[in-house]
Amino acid sequence: MRKLKVLTFSTLFPSSVRPSHGIFVETRLRELMKSGQVESRVIAPVPWFLSTNSRWGDYAKFAATPAREQRNGLDVLHPRYLLLPKVGMTSAPLTLALGARAAVRMLMAEGFDFDLIDAHYYYPDGVAAALLSQWFNKPLTITARGTDLNLIPQYALPKRMIEWASARAAGSIGVCAALMDVLRGWGHDPAKLHTLRNGVDLERFRPLPxxxxxxxxxxxxxxxxxxxxxxxxxxxxxxxxxxxxxxxxxxxxxxxxxxxxxxxxxxxxxxxxxxxxxxxxxxxxxxxxxxxxxxxxxxxxxxxxxxxxxxxxxxxxxxxxxxxxxxxxxxxxxxxxxxxxxxxxxxxxxxxxxxxxxxxxxxxxxxxxxxxxxxEGFSWQATTDGQLALFRSITGAAPHA
Missing domain, CATH: 3.40.50.2000 (Glycogen Phosphorylase B;)
Structure with missing residues (x-):
């Protein structure tokens, strides 16, 4: 049985320059990879910035981020995108998708013809992923993680874009039921809404004296x-x-x-x-x-x-x-x-x-x-099983033996 090929897409992903940034996205993917049923590449765009001078703080870290790197066995690409002053909130989904498009093409040219896009954080990442899904004709899942659905929809235009992306996605995942209740309240198809909570690494976090x-x-x-x-x-x-x-x-x-x-x-x-x-x-x-x-x-x-x-x-x-x-x-x-x-x-x-x-x-x-x-009741196994079942139902792939 061939492995599912999943393209993970999110600006919330660690790098060698920002090793703790979005580590929860990396952790969920690493736990999924342990199943042996998935092959993944990661596209984790960063805003474009010119200088690596440390006086620019996080902006310098954006510039210092490598274009491609290996992290914990994962192949991670960091294409650049324009984050424009003042209008960045509304333009980010488009500039993010445009900045990532060449990276997607490169992965496909290398032979990674992925089965679906798995995006994390509904805005702007999920909306950008919905554009990529449309351009490359691939199914899409989007995971909501918090402020993307409990804060950002207070703004009218981002809310409309989130609603469009949710309608396009084959499945929406919430790390808690309350986040999926938001989409349910907007009238989205309940059959496409899934709650897959985060787990905890019980080996990394353990009682010490x-x-x-x-x-x-x-x-x-x-x-x-x-x-x-x-x-x-x-x-x-x-x-x-x-x-x-x-x-x-x-x-x-x-x-x-x-x-x-x-x-x-x-x-x-x-x-x-x-x-x-x-x-x-x-x-x-x-x-x-x-x-x-x-x-x-x-x-x-x-x-x-x-x-x-x-x-x-x-x-x-x-x-x-x-x-x-x-x-x-x-x-x-x-x-x-x-x-x-x-x-x-x-x-x-x-x-x-x-x-x-x-x-x-x-x-x-x-x-x-x-x-x-x-x-200990919050291991990652249930989340991994839920992702595999959802991804296979979306792609039509047979369950792994």
Whole structure:
């Protein structure tokens, strides 16, 4: 039985220059490849930029990204596309598709005549992939991951383009049911809507001795709270700092570590000072998964104070290390935090509500082994099986023996 040939398309994919960017897309593909039933090439476009001078920050990283590279056994192409100032949001789907077209032709000329395009993130990536699907007459699946369906459709033109792409796609995948409910609410065919949640790498994220990790990382105080993600308002690190300020009134030893980098760093530092908890808050910047593992294991509770989430990988990563979570009750998060051993959900996104939930969780007692067992129910196998079944039904390929 021949393997399915899948062209993976997304701007959210790691590179040698940005190894953590979109790692969740790479992880799902790598898990799918383990089945032995799929052959894949990856097209991960990056915006065009002229200079590799580091003073340009992420723009310089775009310029430094290789045109083609091998990552974990995957052949990854990084064609360039124009991301125009001011009009980039509406022009990106077209420039993205035009920039990738030559790369698609090159792969086909090399003999990779793929069976379907598997795109990740509905806008602009999914819309661009729908154009490529039309130009090359190939079936298409698009995976929605969060803000692509719970934020971007607030803009009229992008919403119309998303609706067009969804209608063209042979299948839409949501990492949580709430995202597929959006398309269902727009009247799209329910038979084409599929929920395939992200899994967690249970070998990469595993419990390490908590006391040893705290000693190695040089942290003390109890409880030790963790907040992980880009330093942007949507992730709610400011709410975590406010929660610490409330919790510390009852538990003076409480500490908070914020892992991530972004535009809100100065504002978060100022907030901690204004609330009188600057000495109890530590900002580490971005960290690789090997370091995240240690912090998850060291912490007592992970906080996720987001205003929007599709399927937040940090929740399962933390639970896989034995650390329960306290998270905002929004979008796909209730599908992740489904039992008491997983943690608590908070209906109101403010510091006082989070502090109350943290105190209740700690007072009830934390069974780190039970939290780990809960996470073990989220392996990647069900997602892999679901993708294979969907891809074969779309392409008409027979099931693998």
């Amino acid at each position: 908590q006391a040893e990790m705290r000693a190695e990382l040089g942290v003390s105080g109890e409880p030790l709270l963790l907040s992980v993600g880009h330093l942007i308002e949507r992730k709610g690190h400011h709410v975590a700092i406010e929660a610490l300020a409330e919790l510390i009134k009852q538990r003076p030893g409480a500490r908070l570590v914020v892992i991530g980098e972004g535009e809100e760093r100065a504002a978060l530092t100022a907030l901690a000072s204004r609330l009188g908890v600057a000495d109890q808050v530590r900002l580490t910047g971005s960290l690789p998964n090997t370091e995240l593992l240690k912090w998850y294991s060291a912490a007592d509770v992970l906080l996720l104070c987001s205003s929007r989430e599709g399927w937040a990988n940090v929740l399962l990563e933390s639970m896989a290390c034995g650390t329960p979570v306290v998270a905002t009750d929004i979008w796909g998060t209730p599908e992740v935090v489904g039992r008491p051993e997983a943690g608590r959900l908070v209906a109101t996104r403010d510091g006082a509500a989070f502090a109350t939930a943290i105190a209740e969780l700690l007072s009830a007692g934390v069974d780190r082994a039970a939290t780990r067992r809960y996470a």
